[in-house]
Amino acid sequence: MATEAAPDDGSDAPDAYDALLERAKRWNAVGSAAGVLGWDQQVMMPEGGTPARSKQLSALSSVRHDMLTDDETADLLAELSDADLTDEESAVVREIRRDHERADAVPGELVERISEASSEALAAWEEARAEDDFEAFAPHLERQVELKREYADHVAPDRDPYEVLFEEYEPCLSIERAEEILEELRETLVPVIDAIRESDRDLAVDTFEGTFPTDDQEALARDALETVGYDFDRGRLDVSSHPFTSGNQFDCRVTTRFDESDPLAAVGSTIHEFGHAQYNLGLPREHWGTPLGESRDLSVHESQSRLWENHVGRSRAFWELFLPAFKERFPDTADATVEDAYEAVNQVYEDNLVRVEADELTYHLHIVVRFEIERDLVRGDLAIEDVPEVWNDKYEEYLGIRPESDAEGCLQDIHWSHGNFGYFPTYSLGSVMAAQLYAAAESEIDDLEGSIADGDFDPLREWLGENVHRHGSRYETNELVRRATGEDFSADAFLAYVDEKYGELYDL
Amino acid sequence: MATEAAPDDGSDAPDAYDALLERAKRWNAVGSAAGVLGWDQQVMMPEGGTPARSKQLSALSSVRHDMLTDDETADLLAELSDADLTDEESAVVREIRRDHERADAVPGELVERISEASSEALAAWEEARAEDDFEAFAPHLERQVELKREYADHVAPDRDPYEVLFEEYEPCLSIERAEEILEELRETLVPVIDAIRESDRDLAVDTFEGTFPTDDQEALARDALETVGYDFDRGRLDVSSHPFTSGNQFDCRVTTRFDESDPLAAVGSTIHEFGHAQYNLGLPREHWGTPLGESRDLSVHESQSRLWENHVGRSRAFWELFLPAFKERFPDTADATVEDAYEAVNQVYEDNLVRVEADELTYHLHIVVRFEIERDLVRGDLAIEDVPEVWNDKYEEYLGIRPESDAEGCLQDIHWSHGNFGYFPTYSLGSVMAAQLYAAAESEIDDLEGSIADGDFDPLREWLGENVHRHGSRYETNELVRRATGEDFSADAFLAYVDEKYGELYDL
CATH class of the missing domain: 1.20.58 (Methane Monooxygenase Hydroxylase; Chain G, domain 1)
Structure with missing residues (x-):
């Protein structure tokens, strides 16, 4: 040729x-x-x-x-x-x-060995978590670390293996930038959370206590998707034990789950998945199947879900719009005010040990703990047997709480049983990127908050489509952010957002 | 090697x-x-x-x-x-x-041309049927006939092209055997249906008239599947516009559809799909993905669905068992007797022009019309433009009714728009085979009818598993039938069944 x-x-x-x-x-x-x-x-x-x-x-x-x-x-x-x-x-x-x-x-036989070890580790992890028995899981974790180091060694024998693994999820974002951002989050958020704990402000957290049938929650989740503009002709809403999004620009489906005691969680989770779906649905159709029609990597994808979940779904403007729909599904909450809803979805938990139930702030410290531990494991700077104690020490240091069991501690997440080292940081990076993108959208869209309160999501959807979705994988991550916001990717906008929002909420 | x-x-x-x-x-x-x-x-x-x-x-x-x-x-x-x-x-x-x-x-480019022509023909057929305009569909039908002749010519240039196309669906059943059976059905059933029309017996066909909400029909379809022993841990029931079965020995799903005025149709259709699913679910698991773990061809598959639909679902024993469940879903039918139900599901229609709504007897004449026409088209013995008239003449001759429009006549089925010539006969062959297999099961199982009335389907399921399902594609069709029944594949059992059942029903 x-x-x-x-x-x-x-x-x-x-x-x-x-x-x-x-x-x-x-x-x-x-x-x-x-x-x-x-x-x-x-x-x-x-x-x-x-x-x-x-x-x-x-x-x-x-x-x-x-x-x-x-x-x-x-x-x-x-x-x-x-x-x-x-x-x-x-x-x-x-x-x-x-x-x-x-x-x-990477040799196919290694991929197969990792896949087999993952199946075994997954089963062992499920049992170990149920029995609160870290020692039963330890050999599997050790094996996953070894196999993933072997994997990294095939890809780039002379480079930091954690960096190589991180690139599996973030091939075009440097680990240095990621580490800087995570460190900045830890340094800034630990004192903010301390201050919140010492604040005298009591948020209206009990307004939404009660039992909320899941059928009504499902109808409410559909209301939420209709409200933000999900295209049901190119998608579906279903229920699964772990919410996720799957699909492409022609057909992108979301799932959610329900907790009878917490309808706000289902709304937030559904809007989160909507953000993922909206990204895929906004990719250029004519480029489907090529890099120009595929989404950028995990942090960019998470920026889209977090933007909708946190900057829209946790805003006063959204609850001005959506509270009536909520009350229609759950008439017992008829007395709730917009401020009640705003406070309930933004409360910072004092004693939550579980990442997936964390609020917008403490979430990042859950991630930092995992990031520091997995990085040290992969680099050989931490022994498997020391993981539980190091985990608990870090929770005490960063979050002021100490897990009483490994089931609530280092055994809570599935990721390490799959050998997914380098994955956790993308959650925080995505949230940080969401704040940067949202700040840029706010500065370019005339009265964005007002349009949200009016139920007009076109300006925001169009801005994201124009500045993020339509590019597919054309630009590498920092370039994409720079083109969308005029700045390199950084935590500045997120930290400013935290300062303003939580300063006001907790009288800091 | x-x-x-x-x-x-x-x-x-x-x-x-x-x-x-x-x-x-x-x-x-x-x-x-x-x-x-x-x-x-x-x-x-x-x-x-x-x-x-x-x-x-x-x-x-x-x-x-x-x-x-x-x-x-x-x-x-x-x-x-x-x-x-x-x-x-x-x-x-x-x-x-x-x-x-x-x-x-067959060259890949021909397969692609057929697939493209099918897409166009499908769209043209949908419109032509809606407009009752055969001429608009004729060029597409002509093109499909040409392409499929070209296809047959690649496979075996010296053989009858219709035979070659038939083998696409029935690779190991001779077209001669198929033609003999269809001819026998025509010769035998035409006079039987005439006699039924002249019979004075009025069946209890209006016992199940009314409106039956689809939600309750869906619950009833689930009841029916539970009754016959569908394994929901390896399957699902859903709704689709055309009922079908899809899957393998680990996961085989059925669909059904509902007509508010006809809950018996949904029961029959669901049991029909159960028969297909039961076959796939009974294939040997250890041979999945090899011919020993795959079902035999279309006629054998249809024999399994028809056996359950006709020989179980249209039996007195089944309605003795199932009528109480039916009445629980539809209390308005509380007065119906088993005999009412038996007559309603076995009535022979006098003026039905539509294959998919046909009863157990006239069904075969619908098939014979299609078979004779498509065979002559493919062999070059019939011109496209003559199809409507030949169709109508044959309906008049075999069924004593003449379509007043092509929409109700030769445009009613989707198959020819896909170029599926040779497919229709497998429906009749399957029904005939069902009767032969059921007769053998009856002769080997102690009081099969009694066990059905008692809700014990184990003996029948086991007999089918043992004699049909577990063999996968190990034996060719006639060999499979011979091993299961001791006889070569023939219409004898079916014709005896018709004689006995309809003789009694209509006092023939």
Whole structure:
């Protein structure tokens, strides 16, 4: 196949580029088919279906891997390495090359060993958590650390293994930037949370106590999605034990879950997933199956969910709009005021040990604890057996509370049983990015708060579509943020937001 | 790869056999993943999802096709052509070879042209049916006939093209046998139906008239599935516009639909799909993904659905058992007797023109009309423009009624717009086979009718599992029937059943 020089207008790409794009569309179609099977598995599949589903998913995964790493893909990438490409084409080749190189570097048998070890570790973790028995889980955790170090060693033997693992989730955000931001969060938030604990302000946290039937909560979750503008012709709302979002620009579905005692949590979680879905639904349709039609990485995805969850769903403007719908579903709350709702969704918990139930502030300290521990584990600076004590010490130091059991402590999350080291930081990075993007949207949209209170979400949806969604993976993360906000990615906007919002809420 | 002779005990297959089996498992896993996507498309997918779904399905289909036809598969099959194989291994190789040869014979571009023409024909058919405008559909039908003749020509240029197309659905049942059976049905049933029309017996057809809310019908459909023993841990019941069954031995799901005026139809349709599901769920788990773990062809599959629908669901014994559940859902029918129900589900319609609403007897004449027309079209013995008149003439001759419009006539079914010539006969063949299998089960099971009336379906389920399901595709169709019943596949049992049942019902 000959390389043809293409003029820089993008209209005449080299043949190798077109061929690579066709191949990418095919392996991405296979990957997105696997996504449908994953959704089905969590939402619809009867329990007996597991053996067949595992085989189907593993066949699709190995088909996709084979296409991504085969000689033809390698040859096309080699041919394109000195081709004359437009900016857009270069971005596409950059993204495909990165995926190809990582997939190519790691032997299939190691991927399989990790997958098997994960299945065993998952079962061991479930039991260990139920029995509060860290020692039973310790050998599995150790094995996952070893395997993931081996993995990192294949990808880049001379680099910090934690950095290499972090890049699995954030391939184009530097670990240094991530570490700086997490450190800044810890340094700033620990004293803020201390001050909140010492504050005399009592928030109206008991206005929404009671029992709220899940059928009505489901109707309310639908109300919330209608309110923010979810396109039900391209999506669905279902229930699953862990809320998630799955799909693409044509069909992107959300799930939620219900706790009879906490309808506000379901609203928040549903709006969170809406933010993820809105990102996927806003990706350019004509580029589906190519990097230009795929979302950027985990932190950017989380920025979209957190923006809607925190900056919209936890705002006074939103509750001015939505409280009447809430009261219609739950007439017992007829006396609640907008201020009551605002305070209830923004309360900072004094004694919560559980990450997934954390408020907007303490959340980041839950993440920092995990980040510091997993980084030290992977770097070999922390022994497995010391994890529980280090975990508890850090909770005491950062959050002022000490877990009384490992079940409530270092055994609470599923991630490490999957060997997902480097994943936790993306949650905090996404929240921080959400604040930066929202501040930029606020400065560019005329009376954004007013339009939210009026139920007009078009300006915000359009701003996000224009500045984030439509770019797909064209820009790397910092470049995307810089183009959207005029600034490099930083925690400044988040910390200013915390200062203003919680200063007012708690009279700090 | 060297061929190793294997001893005949099946424990030591040649390497090429094991390699072929591994490959087949992979392409079948991909195929069954496509099945999940198909189910989702009809049951769950929001309408906006179509463009992505088409691409996902086409990618999976071409991945599967590539694996089935590539050099490695061809080489393994060549190597195994003179290998020493057990009976079981030979059956596996026979089935894979058949699939491989057909897939290999037909150029991918023709498959793509047929698929494109089908999409266009489907849209044209929907419009033509709505407008009662056969002429608008005629060019599309002509194109499908041409393309399918071209297809047949690739597979076997010297054979009858209709036979070749029939084998797409019935690869191991001869067209001669099929034609004989359909002719026998026509010759026997036309006079029986005439006699029924002349009978003075009025069946209790108006006992179940009224309006029956679909929510209650759905609950009743679940009751029916519970009654016959559907395993909800390996399945689901959902609603779709056309009822269907989808899945494998681990997870096999059924759908149904509801007509507010006809709750008996929903019960029958649900039990029909249960029969299909029960077959798949009864396939050997350890052979999933290989021919030994796959169902035989369409007629055998239809025999399982029809057996449950007609021989169980239309029996007095079943209504003795099920009528109380029916009355509980629909208390307005409290006065209905078992005999009322039996007559209502077995009435032979005098003026029904629609295949999918036909009773157990006239159904076959609907099929014979389609079979004769499509066979003549494919063989070049009938011109497209003559289809409506020939259709109407045949309805008049066989069923004593003449459609007043093509919408109610030759435009009523979707099949020809898909180019599915050769598919219709499998419906009748399956019903005939159902009667033969049921008669054998009756003769081997002690008081089968009594056990049904008692709600004990274990004996029947076990007999079918033992004699049909567990064999997968090990035996070709006639061999499977012969082993189960002791006789070659024939219409004898069906015609005896008709004679006895309808003779009594209508005093013939």
